[in-house]
Amino acid sequence: MQENVTPHSFNVTKKERNVMNNHRSFLIWFTGLSGSGKSTIANAVETALFEKGIHTYTLDGDNVRKGLNNNLTFSPEDRTENIRRIAEVARLMADAGLVVLAAFVSPYRKDRGNIRQIVGKENFVEVFINTPLEECERRDVKGLYAKARAGEIENFTGISAPYEKPIAANIEIDTTKVTVSEAVAIIIKHIDSTLVL
Amino acid sequence: MQENVTPHSFNVTKKERNVMNNHRSFLIWFTGLSGSGKSTIANAVETALFEKGIHTYTLDGDNVRKGLNNNLTFSPEDRTENIRRIAEVARLMADAGLVVLAAFVSPYRKDRGNIRQIVGKENFVEVFINTPLEECERRDVKGLYAKARAGEIENFTGISAPYEKPIAANIEIDTTKVTVSEAVAIIIKHIDSTLVL
Numbered sequence: 001m002q003e004n005v006t007p008h009s010f011n012v013t014k015k016e017r018n019v020m021n022n023h024r025s026f027l028i029w030f031t032g033l034s035g036s037g038k039s040t041i042a043n044a045v046e047t048a049l050f051e052k053g054i055h056t057y058t059l060d061g062d063n064v065r066k067g068l069n070n071n072l073t074f075s076p077e078d079r080t081e082n083i084r085r086i087a088e089v090a091r092l093m094a095d096a097g098l099v100v101l102a103a104f105v106s107p108y109r110k111d112r113g114n115i116r117q118i119v120g121k122e123n124f125v126e127v128f129i130n131t132p133l134e135e136c137e138r139r140d141v142k143g144l145y146a147k148a149r150a151g152e153i154e155n156f157t158g159i160s161a162p163y164e165k166p167i168a169a170n171i172e173i174d175t176t177k178v179t180v181s182e183a184v185a186i187i188i189k190h191i192d193s194t195l196v197l
Numbered sequence: 198m199q200e201n202v203t204p205h206s207f208n209v210t211k212k213e214r215n216v217m218n219n220h221r222s223f224l225i226w227f228t229g230l231s232g233s234g235k236s237t238i239a240n241a242v243e244t245a246l247f248e249k250g251i252h253t254y255t256l257d258g259d260n261v262r263k264g265l266n267n268n269l270t271f272s273p274e275d276r277t278e279n280i281r282r283i284a285e286v287a288r289l290m291a292d293a294g295l296v297v298l299a300a301f302v303s304p305y306r307k308d309r310g311n312i313r314q315i316v317g318k319e320n321f322v323e324v325f326i327n328t329p330l331e332e333c334e335r336r337d338v339k340g341l342y343a344k345a346r347a348g349e350i351e352n353f354t355g356i357s358a359p360y361e362k363p364i365a366a367n368i369e370i371d372t373t374k375v376t377v378s379e380a381v382a383i384i385i386k387h388i389d390s391t392l393v394l
Contacts, residue, residue, distance in 0.1 A: 011240055011255070012247045020250070043208055050209045053217070055252070057293035058208070067315070068285035071278075081268075088265035089286055096254035096295055118264070 017097030021055050023195045027090045027119050028187070030103040031112060031166060032129030033158045034144055035136035037175040037183075038103040041129060044184045046101050054195065057093055059086055059102040074155045080111050087115040094123050099195070107157045109164040125191060128169035133158045135176050214294030218252050220392045224287045224316050225384070227300040228309060228363060229326030230355045231341055232333035234372040234380075235300040238326060241381045243298050251392065254290055256283055256299040271352045277308050284312040291320050296392070304354045306361040322388060325366035330355045332373050 018024050028045070030038040039060050046056045065072075069085055072078040083106050090100045106112055116124045136158065137145040148156035155161040166172075171190050173183045215221050225242070227235040236257050243253045262269075266282055269275040280303050287297045303309055313321045333355065334342040345353035352358040363369075368387050370380045 012243055046209055085265060098293055
């Protein structure tokens with residue numbers, strides 16, 4: 001093999017993957033309070049994209065906190081590391097040709113700025129699910145707000161830890177004002193041209 | 198949105214992604230000494246698969262150590278965490294429909310067992326690039342063996358840190374006996390039926 005060990009330009013490029021898939025690849029990041037509807041909307045957007053033949057993947061607490069980030073807590077330092085790792089995975093997946101949807105509270109502005117830097121601003125669409133705290137707490141789908149109010153959960157965003165709102169999100173959605181279907185339509189319309197090669 | 202917040206079965210499944218791509222997705226893990234030819238062969242296999250219309254991605258030191266794992270050293274503990282994170286990323290990528298190729302020294306048997314457990318044994322193909330140490334050291338493409346011998350690099354596999362050979366790799370290749378093209382052919386032949394839905 002010796003003569004073949006010298007480096008060849010063997011690597012498949014992102015551009016070649018995008019041509020094969022017939023669409024560009026990038027990251028759509030959903031930020032907002034627990035219970036704001038981030039995952040519901042991300043999953044609905046993914047389904048709509050998938051039905052259009054787009055190659056997608058959704059990262060959320062379910063598949064990340066139980067696996068890659070199962071050694072992290074909810075302390076500020078670990079939240080930062082949590083978001084950093086997710087951004088790095090999203091960068092690799094976008095490089096692999098996937099439209100990546102990521103739904104995480106991601107409460108710190110600095111961390112979200114870090115994501116943008118890691119994936120590159122041309123590959124980053126920030127969606128702020130701006131459902132009011134009162135509504136998220138009223139829904140309390142997982143019963144987490146009740147526990148946070150009772151002091152059973154520490155560092156709970158909106159209750160005992162801060163949420164820093166995005167200053168210039170690409171898209172902002174208040175789920176008390178639009179349905180899931182309407183939210184999907186708004187997001188798809190926004191990224192439609194970004195998908196084109 | 199309230200009426201839509203109740204959980205829908207919105208998630209796109211691995212099976213649906215595999216049907217869209219028209220092939221199964223899994224992990225091909227290349228283990229072996231530094232300079233054994235892991236990355237060269239992995240990249241050549243990826244190119245061959247890509248040309249057949251397979252959706253692929255290669256994880257290696259270049260794209261992982263500089264990003265996701267840039268906060269890890271080469272200590273035994275950090276090597277274990279390095280491999281764990283890569284396995285978790287590979288699991289997500291295989292779930293996303295990609296045939297993932299990963300080329301890492303991964304010297305510990307226990308760590309490689311952990312990969313198998315994380316991705317599931319039905320999604321794990323282990324390729325042992327069994328190039329003899331003397332040949333790897335003779336090539337010394339990156340000059341690392343010279344530095345390790347001079348004591349300038351600690352924990353260098355094969356010199357100052359152990360390499361535990363796989364006991365039952367799916368494929369074993371000695372690059373002093375086969376060319377890159379031959380190695381690619383052996384691997385493609387082995388996984389050809391695994392790719393079929």
